[in-house]
Amino acid sequence: METLAQTETKQKVYFDLTTSPHLHSGWSTSKVMWFVNLALAPSIAAALVFFGLYQILIILTAVIFAVGTEALIQFIRKKEITWFDGSAALTGLLLALTLPPNFSLSATAIGSIVAIGLGKQIFGGIGYNIFNPALVGRAFLQAAFPVQITTWTKPNFAVDSVSSATPLAAFKFDKFITDTSSLALGNVGGSLGETSALAVLIGGIFLIVVGIVNWRIPVSMIIGMFFFSGIFWLINPQQYPSPVFQIFAGSFLFGAMFMATDWVTSPITNKGMWIFGLGISLVLVVIRIFGGLPEGVMYSILIMNAFVPMINRFTRPRTFGALKEEKK
Amino acid sequence: MAISTFNGGIHPPEYKELTENCAFEIMPSPEEIILPVSQHLGKDAQPVVKKGDEVFAGQLVAKAEGFISAPIHSSVTGKVLSIGKEVTPSGFPKDSIIIKTDKNSSAEKILLPPLDPETITPDEIRQRVAEAGIVGQGGAAFPTYVKLSPPKDKQIDVVILNGCECEPYLTRDYRFMIERPDDLIEGFKLILKALGVNRGVIGIENNKPEAIRILSEKVKSHSGLEVISLKTKYPQGAEKMLIKAVTGREVPPGKLPMDVGAVIQNIGTALAIYDAIVKGEVLITAALTVSGKGIKNPKNLLVPVGTPIHDVIDYCGGVTEDAVKIVVGGPMMGVAQFDLHAPVLKATSGILVLTKEEVEKSPETPCLRCGQCVGACPLNLVPTKLARYSQLQKYEEAEGADITVCMECGTCAYTCPANIPLVQWIRLGKQKVLQMQRERVTN
Amino acid sequence: MELFIIFISAAIVNNFVLAYFLGICPFVGVSNKLSSATSMGMATTFVMVITAIVSWLLYNLVLIPYNLAFLQIPSFILVIASLVQFVEMVIKKVSQPLYRALGIFLPLITTNCAILGLALFGSMREYSFLENVIFGLGAGAGFTLALVIMAGIREELDLADVPKPFQGAPITLIVAGILALAFMGFAGMI
Amino acid sequence: MKKQVTLSKEFLKGVWDNNPVLKQLLGLCPTLAVTVSAINGLAMGLAATFVLVMASLLISTIRKIIPPQVRIASFIVIIATFVTIVDLVMKAKFPDLSKALGPFIPLIVVNCVILGRQEAFASKNNPGRAFLDAIGMGAGFTIALLVLGGIREIIGSRTFFGLQIMPDQFEPWLIMILPAGAFLTLGLLLGAVNVYADRKKRLEHESLVAHYKRVGREELIEELEVK
Amino acid sequence: MNKVVQMLLVLTSIGIISGGLLAVVSGWADPLIAANQKAATEAAIFRVKPEGKKYEQIKNAGFELYKVMNENDQNSGYALVYQGNGFSGKIRLIAGLSEDLNNISAIEVLDQVETPGLGTKIVEEPFTSQFLKLETSPKIDWVKGEKPDKPNEIQTITGATISSKAVVAILNDGISRLKKLRESGGLK
Numbered sequence A: 001m002e003t004l005a006q007t008e009t010k011q012k013v014y015f016d017l018t019t020s021p022h023l024h025s026g027w028s029t030s031k032v033m034w035f036v037n038l039a040l041a042p043s044i045a046a047a048l049v050f051f052g053l054y055q056i057l058i059i060l061t062a063v064i065f066a067v068g069t070e071a072l073i074q075f076i077r078k079k080e081i082t083w084f085d086g087s088a089a090l091t092g093l094l095l096a097l098t099l100p101p102n103f104s105l106s107a108t109a110i111g112s113i114v115a116i117g118l119g120k121q122i123f124g125g126i127g128y129n130i131f132n133p134a135l136v137g138r139a140f141l142q143a144a145f146p147v148q149i150t151t152w153t154k155p156n157f158a159v160d161s162v163s164s165a166t167p168l169a170a171f172k173f174d175k176f177i178t179d180t181s182s183l184a185l186g187n188v189g190g191s192l193g194e195t196s197a198l199a200v201l202i203g204g205i206f207l208i209v210v211g212i213v214n215w216r217i218p219v220s221m222i223i224g225m226f227f228f229s230g231i232f233w234l235i236n237p238q239q240y241p242s243p244v245f246q247i248f249a250g251s252f253l254f255g256a257m258f259m260a261t262d263w264v265t266s267p268i269t270n271k272g273m274w275i276f277g278l279g280i281s282l283v284l285v286v287i288r289i290f291g292g293l294p295e296g297v298m299y300s301i302l303i304m305n306a307f308v309p310m311i312n313r314f315t316r317p318r319t320f321g322a323l324k325e326e327k328k
Numbered sequence B: 001m002a003i004s005t006f007n008g009g010i011h012p013p014e015y016k017e018l019t020e021n022c023a024f025e026i027m028p029s030p031e032e033i034i035l036p037v038s039q040h041l042g043k044d045a046q047p048v049v050k051k052g053d054e055v056f057a058g059q060l061v062a063k064a065e066g067f068i069s070a071p072i073h074s075s076v077t078g079k080v081l082s083i084g085k086e087v088t089p090s091g092f093p094k095d096s097i098i099i100k101t102d103k104n105s106s107a108e109k110i111l112l113p114p115l116d117p118e119t120i121t122p123d124e125i126r127q128r129v130a131e132a133g134i135v136g137q138g139g140a141a142f143p144t145y146v147k148l149s150p151p152k153d154k155q156i157d158v159v160i161l162n163g164c165e166c167e168p169y170l171t172r173d174y175r176f177m178i179e180r181p182d183d184l185i186e187g188f189k190l191i192l193k194a195l196g197v198n199r200g201v202i203g204i205e206n207n208k209p210e211a212i213r214i215l216s217e218k219v220k221s222h223s224g225l226e227v228i229s230l231k232t233k234y235p236q237g238a239e240k241m242l243i244k245a246v247t248g249r250e251v252p253p254g255k256l257p258m259d260v261g262a263v264i265q266n267i268g269t270a271l272a273i274y275d276a277i278v279k280g281e282v283l284i285t286a287a288l289t290v291s292g293k294g295i296k297n298p299k300n301l302l303v304p305v306g307t308p309i310h311d312v313i314d315y316c317g318g319v320t321e322d323a324v325k326i327v328v329g330g331p332m333m334g335v336a337q338f339d340l341h342a343p344v345l346k347a348t349s350g351i352l353v354l355t356k357e358e359v360e361k362s363p364e365t366p367c368l369r370c371g372q373c374v375g376a377c378p379l380n381l382v383p384t385k386l387a388r389y390s391q392l393q394k395y396e397e398a399e400g401a402d403i404t405v406c407m408e409c410g411t412c413a414y415t416c417p418a419n420i421p422l423v424q425w426i427r428l429g430k431q432k433v434l435q436m437q438r439e440r441v442t443n
Numbered sequence C: 001m002e003l004f005i006i007f008i009s010a011a012i013v014n015n016f017v018l019a020y021f022l023g024i025c026p027f028v029g030v031s032n033k034l035s036s037a038t039s040m041g042m043a044t045t046f047v048m049v050i051t052a053i054v055s056w057l058l059y060n061l062v063l064i065p066y067n068l069a070f071l072q073i074p075s076f077i078l079v080i081a082s083l084v085q086f087v088e089m090v091i092k093k094v095s096q097p098l099y100r101a102l103g104i105f106l107p108l109i110t111t112n113c114a115i116l117g118l119a120l121f122g123s124m125r126e127y128s129f130l131e132n133v134i135f136g137l138g139a140g141a142g143f144t145l146a147l148v149i150m151a152g153i154r155e156e157l158d159l160a161d162v163p164k165p166f167q168g169a170p171i172t173l174i175v176a177g178i179l180a181l182a183f184m185g186f187a188g189m190i
Numbered sequence D: 001m002k003k004q005v006t007l008s009k010e011f012l013k014g015v016w017d018n019n020p021v022l023k024q025l026l027g028l029c030p031t032l033a034v035t036v037s038a039i040n041g042l043a044m045g046l047a048a049t050f051v052l053v054m055a056s057l058l059i060s061t062i063r064k065i066i067p068p069q070v071r072i073a074s075f076i077v078i079i080a081t082f083v084t085i086v087d088l089v090m091k092a093k094f095p096d097l098s099k100a101l102g103p104f105i106p107l108i109v110v111n112c113v114i115l116g117r118q119e120a121f122a123s124k125n126n127p128g129r130a131f132l133d134a135i136g137m138g139a140g141f142t143i144a145l146l147v148l149g150g151i152r153e154i155i156g157s158r159t160f161f162g163l164q165i166m167p168d169q170f171e172p173w174l175i176m177i178l179p180a181g182a183f184l185t186l187g188l189l190l191g192a193v194n195v196y197a198d199r200k201k202r203l204e205h206e207s208l209v210a211h212y213k214r215v216g217r218e219e220l221i222e223e224l225e226v227k
Numbered sequence E: 001m002n003k004v005v006q007m008l009l010v011l012t013s014i015g016i017i018s019g020g021l022l023a024v025v026s027g028w029a030d031p032l033i034a035a036n037q038k039a040a041t042e043a044a045i046f047r048v049k050p051e052g053k054k055y056e057q058i059k060n061a062g063f064e065l066y067k068v069m070n071e072n073d074q075n076s077g078y079a080l081v082y083q084g085n086g087f088s089g090k091i092r093l094i095a096g097l098s099e100d101l102n103n104i105s106a107i108e109v110l111d112q113v114e115t116p117g118l119g120t121k122i123v124e125e126p127f128t129s130q131f132l133k134l135e136t137s138p139k140i141d142w143v144k145g146e147k148p149d150k151p152n153e154i155q156t157i158t159g160a161t162i163s164s165k166a167v168v169a170i171l172n173d174g175i176s177r178l179k180k181l182r183e184s185g186g187l188k
Ligand SMILES: Cc1cc2nc3c(=O)[nH]c(=O)nc-3n(C[C@H](O)[C@H](O)[C@H](O)COP(=O)(O)O)c2cc1C
Pocket: A097, A098, A099, A150, A151, A152, A166, A168, A169, A170, A189, A190, A191, A193, A194, A250, A251, A254, A255, A259, A293, A294, A295, A296, A297, A298, A299, A300, C185
C-alpha cells in the first residue's frame, strides 16, 4: 500500500477510507481460536502422560479430518477456504479430548467428519451452527458405537483402588467413590481431556484471564451444580454423591471451561449466560441421578444449546432509557 | 468516592500521552481558508459577501438562516477568492467561501463589545452566543444558543459540563481545563445563568487527575458547582451516558437530555461563551489536538477556522513513513479523509494521522456470537442482530430491535473479534428504517 | 409417582416427536415462527387431553363391552374430529381472542397422527382413566416443547447461511436429528 | 379447462416430480418411524398403497353422490375401513411384521398422502385416472420408504433385506436405526434430492437459454429470467 | 332439506357398509389373531418348560401365571410372565420355574424396546442361556465384567448393564411374588 509520506500532502490523496471506528481491540477469529487451542495444551499433556503416546494419533486424526472436511465443504460451496483459522482444528481437538483412550481411529475420523459436516457446515459454517460441533460429533459416535465409546482403559499410574471404569460409572453401578485428589490430578479412568481437573483449570483460567471465556458460564454451572446436586446429597448422602465429587468427576469441568463456553452456541447476553449455565447443571444432575447413563455433560450442553436462541430472545437487554413495559 | 459510570463501554488504549503535555500553540494564518456555509447542525448559513470582497478577521461572511443555524465569520483578513462547492471533512462537497489571506494587512480582528458577566441578562447571553456563531464543541456542532433556549415546559435542573474527553488521543479539553480553569468556570456560570439553573456539574474521567484536582479546588468558592470524577471508559462522554453517570437518569429513546431535566455542554463550548461575552470574540478559532503515531510532531493547536488540513499537518512536521489514514475527529467516531484540502471547522476537535499498526484489522468472518458487542453497547442494544438484519435487509425486525436508538459510537465494532463492520451496517439499516418511518408518516 | 413417570416419559424421555415420530408434519410445517409454534403447541395439547378423555371413555365403555374393538380406528377418528369441531365452535362463541390464538389450528390438528397415535397408544397400554389423561397432557407438553425449541432455532437459522438445498425441511430434520441425539441423554430414565 | 395429461404421466408424476415424501413432505411420520429396515419400509409402503388405491377407486366411483359437506368425513370413514382391514389381515397372517410396524398401520388413516389424494384427485377424476394416480403416488411413497429403509439397514445393521452385504470388518453404525439416524438420513436425503433437482432445473434453464440464443429470440430469455 | 337428507343418507350408508364389512373381516380375522396369540404363548411356555406337555392358567394370581404339567400329567413347575422397566421401556418376559421355585429352567423375552444391537442382546443366546438351571434363592444376582462363580449369578452384557440388571430385577420381583402367593396358598 502506498503510504502518506510518499505523496505530497497537498495533493488529493487516497488512503484507507474505512469508516469509524478506526481503532480495534486487535482480536480476530483465528487469534481467538488458536488461543483456545493453546489453552488445551495442559490437557493434551495430561492425556499423553496418563494414557500413553497412542493418544496423539487420536488427536491428529481428529484434527486432520476436521480441517479436511471443512476445507472440502468450503471448496464444494465455492467459499473461501479457511484452513488456518483454527476453528476446525479446535473442533477436532476438542472432539478427540472427549473420546476414551485408545479409541478406534476410523471411528474418530467419522466423528470429525460428522462434527464439521452435520455440526457446523450444514448450518452455513463458522458462527451459524446451533449445536456445539464437537459434541454433535461425539453424540453421533456415542449413538453409533455405544460399546466402544464406553470402553475405558486404566490410567498409567493407577493405584489398585482405581478401576478402569470411570469414577461416575463406578459410583453409578457400584456405589464406589473415588477420592478427590485422584480426580484433581487425573489418575482416573475417563476420556482423554477430562482426566486431570488441574490441567483443565489451568487452561480455563487462562482463557478467562485473557477475556475469551466469559466467567459467567463456568461459574453459573458450578453454582448450579452445588445447588442442584447439593439438594439430593442433603436428602440422602448415602445414595447421592456430594457436590464436590459431582464437580470433579467426569467431564463437568472440561465441559464448563471449553465446551459450554463456545461462543457460537452459548447465549450472547449476560443474563442469558446465567440461565444457560444453571440450566446445564440442572439437566446434568437429572441425567446423572435419574438417567441410565452415568455421565451427561455432553447431553446437557447439547440440550441447552437448543434453548440458546430462545434464551437470547427473552433476555434481550432493555434498551437504554426504554420503559420497562415497553420492552419488546 | 464511588466512581459513577454507566453499563457497558470499553477501554481502548488512550494514547493521550502523545499530546497531554503539549500546551496550545497558535498556528499562523494559512495562505487561504475555506469556510463551508454548513459547519453546524441545521440550516446552511447564507453568504453575505461575494467574490472579490475584502474581509477582516471576525467579520460576518454568512448569516444564520432560521432558528437552528449559526452565522459564520472570517478567521483571516483578506479577499474573497470564490464561492462554490468545496470538499469538507464529512466527505460531501458543500458551498464554501474561499478567502485569500492578506499577509501584509495590519488590520486587527473585529471584536463585539464586551459585556459584563455580572449584570448580563439571560436573553443577552443567548443573543451574544447566537451572534458569535457558537456551536457545540463536543462534536455534534449543534448551535449552542438553541440549547440555551429550552421550551418553557421543560424543567431543567442541572447543567453538566462534559470534561470526559473519552475518545483516545484527544487532549484538547484536558488542556483547556488545566490552562484556563478560571475562564472555564466563568463560562459555565454564564451557561447556568442563561438557563436559570443553580446546579452545575463538571464530569471528568479519572484518567485526568490533574484536571480534577485543579477544578475541584476552583469550584470550592462557587456554590452550586461541583466536579465529579468518572470512570475512564469510552463512551463516557456521550450525552446519555454522562447523564446516567452523573444523575442516574436515563434519556428514553427518541428523547433529548432536556426531557430528563439536563443540559450538557462541552468544555470548549463554555470557553467559547466566555470569550464571546467577556472578550467579545466570535468563534473563528478551532482548538484541536493533532496526534497519532503517523504525525511527526503531535501538538495541541489553536487554528483559524477554515485552515485546510494539509496546512495543519505540514505545520506539525508532516507525516511519517508508515502513516496510512487521516481522521478528522476522534478515532472512534471521526471521519477518514480522502482529500486533505478539506478545512478545519468550528467544531473540529482533532486531526489524527494513524499508522498501519494503529488501524490494522484482521479479516472479517461471520459473527461468532461471542456477545462482546452486546455486553459493550452502552445503549443495551444487540449490535450483532442489528447488523445482520441490516445485511439481510430485514428492516422491520431491525426497527423492532431499536436500531434507530443507536448513536453510532463504534463501541461494538471495536470489540468485535470477527471484525464485522457493525457500525457501518447499523448506520445503513438505520437510514433505511428512518426512511421507512418517514414514508409511513407521509402515507 | 406412577403418574409423574408417565408424564415425564411422554413429555421428554419418549417424546412424541423426537422418539416416536408422531406429528412430524406439523413439526416441520409450523415450526418456523415462535408465535405460531406456541399456539399450535397449546392447541395440540388441548386436543390431546380431550382425545385422551374421550377415547378412553369410548374404548372402555363402548367398544370393549360391546365387542366392537374392530371399529376402534374409524370410531376414534370420527369422534375426535367431531369433538374438535364442537370445541372449536364453543371457543368461537365464548372467547374471540382464544379462538384467534388456538381456534384456527384446531381443525388441522384432527388429521394429525399424533392425536390418533395418542388414542391408540392409550388403549394399547391399558392405562387407567387418570393415567390416560396424564399421558395426553405429557404428550402435548412434549410436542409443544419440541415445537417451540425448533421454532426458536429456525428463527435463528433465518439469519444463518444454510446452503440453499438444505433450507427448510432438510435442515429442520437435521436439527431434529441432533435434538433426538441430545434427548437420548434422558434414556434409561423412563 | 382441465388439461388432459397423458396416462403415463398421471402415473409417473407421483414417482418423482410430486413424490409425496421427497417433494411434498407428506406422510413423514411413517416414513421416519418404520424405516429401520428395507423390509419394513416396503411393507409399510405396500400397505399404504393398498389403502390408497382402494380408497381412490371407491371414492372416485361414488364421488358424484357424496355431498361436499360430508366429504371429509366420508373419506375418513372409507380410509379407516380399509386401514382396519389391512391391520386385521396383517395381524392374522403376518403377526411378526405387524408387531414390527406397531401402531403405524392404524396411523395410515391420518397419513395425509392418502387423505390429500382423495381431496385433490380422486374426488375429481374418473376411477381409471384415480387408480393410476393412486398407484403412482403409492409407488413414490413405497420407493421413498424403501430407499430410506435400505440405507438405514445397510449402514445400521450391515444387511439388506436381512442378508449381510457389508464385510465383517465394518462396524455397524447403531445410530442409523435409532430415531436420530432417521431424522439425519431423511434430512440429508431431502437435501440431496434438492441439490439434484436444482441442478436439473439449472441445466434445463441453460439449455433453454442456449436454444433461444441460437434461434435469436433474446426477448424470450428475459421472460425466463422474470419467471 | 333434500341436501340434508342426502347427507345423512350417504354418511349413514357408508357407515353401515363399512361397519358391516369390518364385522365380516374381523369375524374372519379375530379367531386367527387369537389363535396366533395363543400359539405364541403356548410355544413360549413349552420353550421355557421343555418337558411340559400341558398347561393351565392360574387365574386370580394377580399376574400372568401358568401351571405346567409333564407327560404324566404331574405338576412340573410354572411358567411366569412378568414385566418391568428396562433401559428405554417395558421389558416383558416369560420364565420357566421348577416346582419348588428354586430353579429357573429357561427364560424368554417376549417384548422389549431396548436399543437395537445393545440392549436387545438380552433376547439373544449367550445372555439367555445363562439362566438355564439358575438358582433363584436367596435371589438372582449379577456380576459385571467377570465370570460368575455362584450358582445364582449371571454376567451382565457389556454396554447393556442396565438392561441386564433389569431382567434380573424383573425375575426377582416376579419370583418373590410367586413365592408369596405360594405361602398364602394361592397355588393350589
Ligand atoms: C466435555 C465432555 C462431555 C462429555 N459428555 C458426555 C456425555 O454427555 N455422556 C457420556 O456418556 N459421556 C460423556 N463424556 C465422556 C464422559 O465424561 C465419561 O468419560 C463417560 O461418559 C463415562 O461413561 P460410562 O460411565 O458410561 O462408561 C464427555 C466427555 C467430555 C470430555
